[in-house]
Amino acid sequence: MSKPILTSVGPGTSKVNKTGAWRTLVPVFKHDACNDCRICVQVCPDACVSGEDSVYNANLDFCKGCGICAYECPVDDIEMVLEVK
Amino acid sequence: MTELTKKRKEKPPVVESLLTSGHRACAGCGEALGAKLVMDAAGPNIMVATSTGCLEVFSTPYPESAWRVPWIHSLFENSSAVACGIEAALRARGLKDKVKVIAQGGDGGTADIGIGCLSGMLERNQEVLYVCYDNEAYMNTGVQRSGLTPFDTHTTTSPSGKYSFGNQRPKKPLLEIVAAHQIPYAATATVGYPNDLQMKVKKALAESGATFIHLHVPCPLGWAYKSEATIEIARLAVQTGLFPIIEIKWGKVTRVRKITKERRPVEDYLKPQGRYRHLFVSEDGKKEIEKIQAIANANIEKYGLVD
Amino acid sequence: MRKLIEGSMAVSESVRLCKPDVIAAYPITPQTHIVEFLAQMVADGDCKAQFINVESEFGAASVVLGAAAVGTRAYSATTAQGLLLMAEVLYNLAGMRLPLVITVANRAVSAPINIWNDHSDAVVIRDAGLIMLFAEDAQELMDIHPQAYKIAENPEISLPVTVNMDGFILTHAFEPVEMLEQAFVDKFLPPFEPVVKLDVENPITMGLLAEPTWYMESRYKLKETMEDSLAVIDAVADEFKKKTGRYYGGLIDTYRMEDAETAFVAMGSLVGTLKDVVDTLRAKGEKVGIIKIRSFRPFPQAKIREVSANLKQLIVFDKSYSLGLGTILQEELRSCFYRQKHQPMISGFVVGLGGRDIPPQSIINSYNKSRGKELLNEFVDLRTDVVGR
Numbered sequence: 001m002s003k004p005i006l007t008s009v010g011p012g013t014s015k016v017n018k019t020g021a022w023r024t025l026v027p028v029f030k031h032d033a034c035n036d037c038r039i040c041v042q043v044c045p046d047a048c049v050s051g052e053d054s055v056y057n058a059n060l061d062f063c064k065g066c067g068i069c070a071y072e073c074p075v076d077d078i079e080m081v082l083e084v085k
Numbered sequence: 086m087t088e089l090t091k092k093r094k095e096k097p098p099v100v101e102s103l104l105t106s107g108h109r110a111c112a113g114c115g116e117a118l119g120a121k122l123v124m125d126a127a128g129p130n131i132m133v134a135t136s137t138g139c140l141e142v143f144s145t146p147y148p149e150s151a152w153r154v155p156w157i158h159s160l161f162e163n164s165s166a167v168a169c170g171i172e173a174a175l176r177a178r179g180l181k182d183k184v185k186v187i188a189q190g191g192d193g194g195t196a197d198i199g200i201g202c203l204s205g206m207l208e209r210n211q212e213v214l215y216v217c218y219d220n221e222a223y224m225n226t227g228v229q230r231s232g233l234t235p236f237d238t239h240t241t242t243s244p245s246g247k248y249s250f251g252n253q254r255p256k257k258p259l260l261e262i263v264a265a266h267q268i269p270y271a272a273t274a275t276v277g278y279p280n281d282l283q284m285k286v287k288k289a290l291a292e293s294g295a296t297f298i299h300l301h302v303p304c305p306l307g308w309a310y311k312s313e314a315t316i317e318i319a320r321l322a323v324q325t326g327l328f329p330i331i332e333i334k335w336g337k338v339t340r341v342r343k344i345t346k347e348r349r350p351v352e353d354y355l356k357p358q359g360r361y362r363h364l365f366v367s368e369d370g371k372k373e374i375e376k377i378q379a380i381a382n383a384n385i386e387k388y389g390l391v392d
Numbered sequence: 393m394r395k396l397i398e399g400s401m402a403v404s405e406s407v408r409l410c411k412p413d414v415i416a417a418y419p420i421t422p423q424t425h426i427v428e429f430l431a432q433m434v435a436d437g438d439c440k441a442q443f444i445n446v447e448s449e450f451g452a453a454s455v456v457l458g459a460a461a462v463g464t465r466a467y468s469a470t471t472a473q474g475l476l477l478m479a480e481v482l483y484n485l486a487g488m489r490l491p492l493v494i495t496v497a498n499r500a501v502s503a504p505i506n507i508w509n510d511h512s513d514a515v516v517i518r519d520a521g522l523i524m525l526f527a528e529d530a531q532e533l534m535d536i537h538p539q540a541y542k543i544a545e546n547p548e549i550s551l552p553v554t555v556n557m558d559g560f561i562l563t564h565a566f567e568p569v570e571m572l573e574q575a576f577v578d579k580f581l582p583p584f585e586p587v588v589k590l591d592v593e594n595p596i597t598m599g600l601l602a603e604p605t606w607y608m609e610s611r612y613k614l615k616e617t618m619e620d621s622l623a624v625i626d627a628v629a630d631e632f633k634k635k636t637g638r639y640y641g642g643l644i645d646t647y648r649m650e651d652a653e654t655a656f657v658a659m660g661s662l663v664g665t666l667k668d669v670v671d672t673l674r675a676k677g678e679k680v681g682i683i684k685i686r687s688f689r690p691f692p693q694a695k696i697r698e699v700s701a702n703l704k705q706l707i708v709f710d711k712s713y714s715l716g717l718g719t720i721l722q723e724e725l726r727s728c729f730y731r732q733k734h735q736p737m738i739s740g741f742v743v744g745l746g747g748r749d750i751p752p753q754s755i756i757n758s759y760n761k762s763r764g765k766e767l768l769n770e771f772v773d774l775r776t777d778v779v780g781r
Contacts, residue, residue, distance in 0.1 A: 005489050005550070005587070005588075005610075005613055005617075006147070006602070006606060006609060006610040006613060007487070007488050007489050007588065007598060007599075007600075007610070008588045008596045008597060008598045008600075009147065009148045009149075009150050009596065009597050009600065010150075010595075010596060010597075011150065011152060011153040011154070011595045011596070011597065012101075012105045012107075012150070012151065012152075012153045013148055013149050013150050013597075014105060014106065014107030014108050014144070014149040014150055014151035015105060015106060015107040016107065016149060017107040017108075017109070017149055018107070019106070019107060019108075019109070022112065023112070036096060038096070038099070041099055042122070042279050043118065043279060043316060044118075045110060045112075045113065045114050045115075045117035045118035045121065045315075046106045046107075046108070046110070046117065047101070047102035047104065047105050047106050047121055048106055049099075050099040051099065052096070052098060052099065059106065061106070062106035062107060064111075064112035064113075065112060066112035066113030066114075066305075066312040066313060066315075067112075067113065067311070067312055067313030068113055068118075068312070068313055068315055068316060070313065071313040071314065071316070071317065072316055080313070129592060129595070130592050131592070132462070132590045132592070134458060141599075141601070142601055145597055145599070145600040145601055146600065146601045146603060147600040147601060147602045147603070147606050148600070148606075150597035150600060152595070152597050153595060154592070154595050155590035155591055155592055155594075155595045155596060156590075156595070156596075156597045156598065157458070157461050157590060157597075157598040157599050158598070158599035158600070159454060159457055159458075159481070159484050159488075159599055160454070160480055160481065160484055162450075163450065163451070163454035163457075163481065166446070166450070166451045166454030166455050166458070167454050167455070167457055167458035167461070168458060169416075169444060169446075169451075169454075169455050169458060170414060170416065170444075170454065170455035170456055170457055170458020170459040170460075170461070170462075170466070171458040171459070171461065171462050171590065172458075173413075173414045173416070173442040173444055173455065173458075173459055174413060174414055174442075174458065174459040174461075174462035174463075174464040174466075175462060176442050177413035177414055177440075177441070177442050177459075177464055178413070178462070178464065183592075184592055201447055201448060201450070201451070202447065202448075202450070202451050202454060204447060205446055205447030205448070205451050208447070209444065209445065211444075
């Protein structure tokens, strides 16, 4: 259409919204006991966690600090700490 | 390093989720987690119709969209019917086998205002997987009571007060209503057990005909608990017997998740949630908890959840 | 080929020739025959659409919305209560710029419940952003559906269109109709090329939340498009006329207006009756003509003013009434001429509500009553004994 009609957008345009600004707690991935189970990747509601080879991290642009990854990590390799900005 | 921490066999790289970051769900949102798990289990060859509600509102404020699959939102009560139109169109184009159709709605959009269209979809057995994200109230509009709000739950339209312990009706038996339509596959699932959920999504999408997943998704805001505990709370709902995990095929229960070894009293589930705190301040409250325990016991008996 | 067919069959045949991909409709008198004929056509393999037996009109509209979103040609039909039940979806379709055609067999809106014809149903959605056309007879119904799809699917327009037809009067009456041929319709109405569609190769998001920063602009864009559709409606009708020799009007049609001093204004099948009345009056030397409003939305203000340049008087015969304001067509026409250099007298008569018969003599009586006068909101043939006046 020659004139835009404000009714659809392309995929994944939400990434301009840096929800990392919301958090008060931030997950610290210790990379100490990690066994690559990837539960942290699976359970993040914001699809923030990625990595490989026992080194995983949260994307701090988007991490809201909900704490689910730390709570669910079976080897206690993630700790929630008060973020100092 | 211990045995446990030795590197596992090579895993494929982590790929971007089909419900990506930047959406406006509350921190720790069970529904966002549930939708992400559903999308990733389904894969990119899908079309999704979603009802008005938290999921739609937090994921698509123009011009931002967190969805990376073809996705449409129409109204509150018609995602099932819109999905039926998508399915019919794909059929007309000969694409039915290549592209799967998913309809999504909350407990309100599915069991209350949307139940008419849902029943039509099930009765016609159109090949759509309907996922009901049950956070047990109309959350997006401010935690009002729905037909799936459990007994004695405080919501803003069924508040606890001097003369009330909250919602006085049990959850509408949604899965039974759905299963009574004799569809190929209907199941409950929960974000408490993510692998089970994803397995069920794949199973449902492999069926030809209407399928349904009733997905329990805790809400940190509406249920008033600490956001880190979303999955724990979801597990407790199962372990108490309050949210049975079952599969129903063609109207008959074929599988249940037994809680024999992990059974918990309902207090363990109710105590951490602010929406039940009115039950813990008096002797009368204790009696109400006993009633809730009776509901759990009835579920356990009905589905044989404990050996 | 010329056939004697029911008005509903003219609709069903016309829609069949448009090769819809998905049909979803819920039965409601007097639309039922349209849907039944299409179902039979599908069952006999004469129509290749997916026919979905939905659970309500709300379901029907939602299903065709989903089908249009995938970029297929979809169709539904309804009436009165059904139109109101699907109203939420119609606003949704227009706002989401999804083209399709819905035939509305016009009927009075309950309560009291009444299954016979008037326009009270059509007008309920006049603000929604759908293009609204009114057909005069069975031939026009055969001719108008390919035009309706062509207008709807125009990439500059991309809006849903309702084709309005008078319930029972047109749905259930048999008229001789020149049938369209498939080859003609295939050429006149090419396959649907959607502006946006759901597609796994290009995964877009449709139906987003528009916050205050954006919503006004989306409405403005709709307003612009409605204005653009004025020209398209005329152009499509002109093209059809060129190719078939048949013309039922574009935005409007006129009858014996050359030296008219008074014009009757109406929509739908009533125009047929008015043509007979005009012939009768003309034979007596009365200088009357007809302005048929074919496009109710967008309302063709400029066109109406243009053909009214030499008129002393407009007499509106309307089958709808806006309770609390007045005869709807009368009010819309008055706003047409507000503060214009030329302002003919405008009288408004309410006729035929709930299917009340409109004999030609009643039209003539109304014409005589309006000589030199402006009568507003006059109910024709009212049973004064019943209303106690």
